[in-house]
Amino acid sequence: MNESTQDVLVLVDGDAAVAGPVAVARAAAAPGAAVVAVVAGARAVADAVAASGVDRVLWLGEPGRS
Numbered sequence: 001m002n003e004s005t006q007d008v009l010v011l012v013d014g015d016a017a018v019a020g021p022v023a024v025a026r027a028a029a030a031p032g033a034a035v036v037a038v039v040a041g042a043r044a045v046a047d048a049v050a051a052s053g054v055d056r057v058l059w060l061g062e063p064g065r066s
Contacts, residue, residue: 007034010054014041018052026053 008025012018018037025035034055039046046059 005030005032007036007055010035010037012037012039012041012045012049014045018049018054022052022054 008029010018010021010025022035022037029035035053036056036058037049037052037054038058038060039049040060040063042062043059046057050057
């Protein structure tokens with residue numbers, strides 16, 4: 001049986017203060033799992049979250065903007 005590693009998601013809705021949630025996600029993640037931030041907000045927030053120590057950022061853009 002193959003063991004798969006599940007990534008841990010941190011959802012961010014416009015506040016770049018994610019140090020606490022990222023630390024909790026790191027502690028909860030299995031060895032080899034990535035901490036991925038999903039950001040719905042300004043590009044500056046996504047950039048700040050990227051610098052917070054997550055492994056990957058998925059930026060959804062700003063809600064209500066096309």
